[in-house]
Amino acid sequence: MINKKLHLSVWQFVLASVFVTFSMLQSAAQDLDTSDGEPAMPVEAEAAPEEDTIGDAAAGEKLFKSNCASCHKLYKRATGPALFEVTKRREREWLYKWIKNSAALIASGDAQANEIYNEYGQSNMNAFPNLTNTDIDNILAYTNTPKPVAQVLGPEAQAELAPVDTTMTNNIVLGALALVLVVLIVVLFAVNKTLKRFAEANGIQTEFEDEEAETRTPIWQAFIQNQFLVLVSAVFLLLASAYFAYGALMAVGVDQGYAPVQPIHYSHRIHAGVSQIECKYCHSSVRESKHAGIPSLNVCMNCHKQIAEVANETYQEGINEYGVDYNKEIQKLYAAVGWDEETQSYSGEEEPVRWVRIHNLPDLAYFNHAQHVQAGNIACQTCHGQVQEMEIMYQYSPLTMGWCINCHRETNVDLQGNGYYEEIHKELSEKRGGRQLTIADLGGLECGKCHY
Numbered sequence: 001m002i003n004k005k006l007h008l009s010v011w012q013f014v015l016a017s018v019f020v021t022f023s024m025l026q027s028a029a030q031d032l033d034t035s036d037g038e039p040a041m042p043v044e045a046e047a048a049p050e051e052d053t054i055g056d057a058a059a060g061e062k063l064f065k066s067n068c069a070s071c072h073k074l075y076k077r078a079t080g081p082a083l084f085e086v087t088k089r090r091e092r093e094w095l096y097k098w099i100k101n102s103a104a105l106i107a108s109g110d111a112q113a114n115e116i117y118n119e120y121g122q123s124n125m126n127a128f129p130n131l132t133n134t135d136i137d138n139i140l141a142y143t144n145t146p147k148p149v150a151q152v153l154g155p156e157a158q159a160e161l162a163p164v165d166t167t168m169t170n171n172i173v174l175g176a177l178a179l180v181l182v183v184l185i186v187v188l189f190a191v192n193k194t195l196k197r198f199a200e201a202n203g204i205q206t207e208f209e210d211e212e213a214e215t216r217t218p219i220w221q222a223f224i225q226n227q228f229l230v231l232v233s234a235v236f237l238l239l240a241s242a243y244f245a246y247g248a249l250m251a252v253g254v255d256q257g258y259a260p261v262q263p264i265h266y267s268h269r270i271h272a273g274v275s276q277i278e279c280k281y282c283h284s285s286v287r288e289s290k291h292a293g294i295p296s297l298n299v300c301m302n303c304h305k306q307i308a309e310v311a312n313e314t315y316q317e318g319i320n321e322y323g324v325d326y327n328k329e330i331q332k333l334y335a336a337v338g339w340d341e342e343t344q345s346y347s348g349e350e351e352p353v354r355w356v357r358i359h360n361l362p363d364l365a366y367f368n369h370a371q372h373v374q375a376g377n378i379a380c381q382t383c384h385g386q387v388q389e390m391e392i393m394y395q396y397s398p399l400t401m402g403w404c405i406n407c408h409r410e411t412n413v414d415l416q417g418n419g420y421y422e423e424i425h426k427e428l429s430e431k432r433g434g435r436q437l438t439i440a441d442l443g444g445l446e447c448g449k450c451h452y
Helices: 010-032 057-067 092-100 102-107 111-119 133-143 155-161 167-201 219-225 227-250 268-274 297-304 312-322 326-337 369-375 380-384 401-410 419-431
Strands: none
Touching: 057 133, 092 102, 092 133, 102 111, 219 227, 297 326, 312 326
8 A cells, every 4th residue: 555645625625716716706896896886967957048138147146246145045035035037027227226226216106116125124225326237237147047957867868877787797797606616616526536536546545643643732731831931921911901901091081083963064164164264253252261162053143044055066065975965954053043034034933952062171170261262372273173174073182181281391382462471471581591481381280270
């Protein structure tokens, strides 16, 4: 008998076949993923041009936004009536007189003028004597701009614009590859069986008993018998446990990254970033109080009386990138304050908005916003991060004691135009050789500054 080892493990064949199949699957997936799979955006179509084509709509849009947009909208009632296709409801000569001096037209006893005057609570419209008839024609041309609507596509057009659905193709390919894998495993079993028969027929021994296996010491037993390895392992485990336990204890009460879901989605990115609204406009108490404060909803309504809908580009951005319908969030604001869009007045039916606090220091720590923002000239972004880039507000800094102390040690006192520090800087700077003072030099590390 020929004593030769012939290792014909079935699992080796199976593993090899899985590896080959996985390689084929990955290659097929890369071939299939040739398109971005993004659906085509709906095409916006404008209605047929109106017969009244007097004026330049592009120039009128600029004039409208600078003179009329504070009280009027094109497609919705605001402080004044909606102006879309106003030329179909009023004569052009009458509009010239009304826009230039509405008060004089009302005083003349004009029926249309008095009707509008009484309908809108006898509120006088601003006079625009500086606008020429050409300017007004341009504004009226802009008011005839139809509202963009999504084009209604037929079945054939939808089929052409719809993205190619590769799900069916992927399933077919995956099924075929799975079938190939099963066939390959069956073939390998048959080959393995044939090779074993061939070995037995030729007197080749394929399996051997390991005589040394019975006398070999198990690994775990050998490890226990080695005292040095046991000692090193114990020390390593103790150090690792202490490290992770210390990290877990230090994370208690640290809410860095905390971003709760608010009852009304408020985008700091749009307000503080795109619209460049100053932080102190909404958080006005930050100038005089220890708290930044939650803005009252009447501050929001200073703008949103006129802004009931966002621009179409902003709307699509909110839906596609953030999954938020900004227009619905504005409606939540209206419901909270009881604002009626139709009558442009408050109904008196209010609902509380239960905002979720994000930044919260423990009661044992004293922090004064006014002292930092007004006296210290510290920018809001220093502690709160790049708020103007945050769609959802979250806690940017850890707000731990060590973080505050490091800031006091490293931050120089801003003396430019800051009379609060002039006298004290003069005395302390002389004692410290004229170097720039830090917050720590002013007692920023004293316990009583924060813990009183």
